[in-house]
Amino acid sequence: MDTTAPEDSEKAPPMAPLSPLREPPTTKRGARTRAALVQAARTVFERDGYLDTRLVDIAKEARCATGSFYTYFANKEEVLAAVLLEAQEDMLHPGVGRVQGTDDPYAVLEASNRAYLEAYKRNAKLMRLLEQVAQVEPVFREFRSRRTDAFIRRNARGIADLQARGVADREVDPMMASRALSGMVSVMAYNAFALGERQEEGTPVDFEELVSTVTRLWANALRFPGHR
Incomplete structure (x- = not known):
């Protein structure tokens, strides 16, 4: 769950290291070609995995010459960073402070968990890919660690706020x-959606049951009123 407040949304860490990326193309044709390569890369990465993906396959999927790939990206690392950045808007789900219409902390917690799990499910193949590449590419491993730590700190601020309001266990x-x-x-989402x-x-994990379970465990662990 992400307990991001509205004012924190701009501080969210990006989905990928920014340093490898080049400046975007300035022409419409260049922008279209680059976008086609990014979309094709996601398709091929999710189908073949990071290690088995070939740049020629990405170019073929994008229906452009292999040489065109190098106009926009130097290697697989760069195009993967672009793929992850394309997905980040979808993955930056609403957090506790951004769910409107209720002051009930349990309802807000449930809505936040639901948004997180829905986004994870939509991007499950990409999340599985990120786990794979983090094992073989140090820059992505370090980035993944920093991003995880950033979200943990944001959730910790959300818990501290609940404690200050007398909702969560102050001890x-x-x-x-x-x-x-x-x-x-995070692990439950990865197991349910990325690993299937x-x-x-023998049936898939029931989505509603997953939302209900993780929300109840959060509330029980923090000793929400009525959940102690």
């Missing part, structure tokens, strides 16, 4: 609680 450390609870939801984890009867 737990916000940062430690955030690491435990954020990690729980099955329930005992």
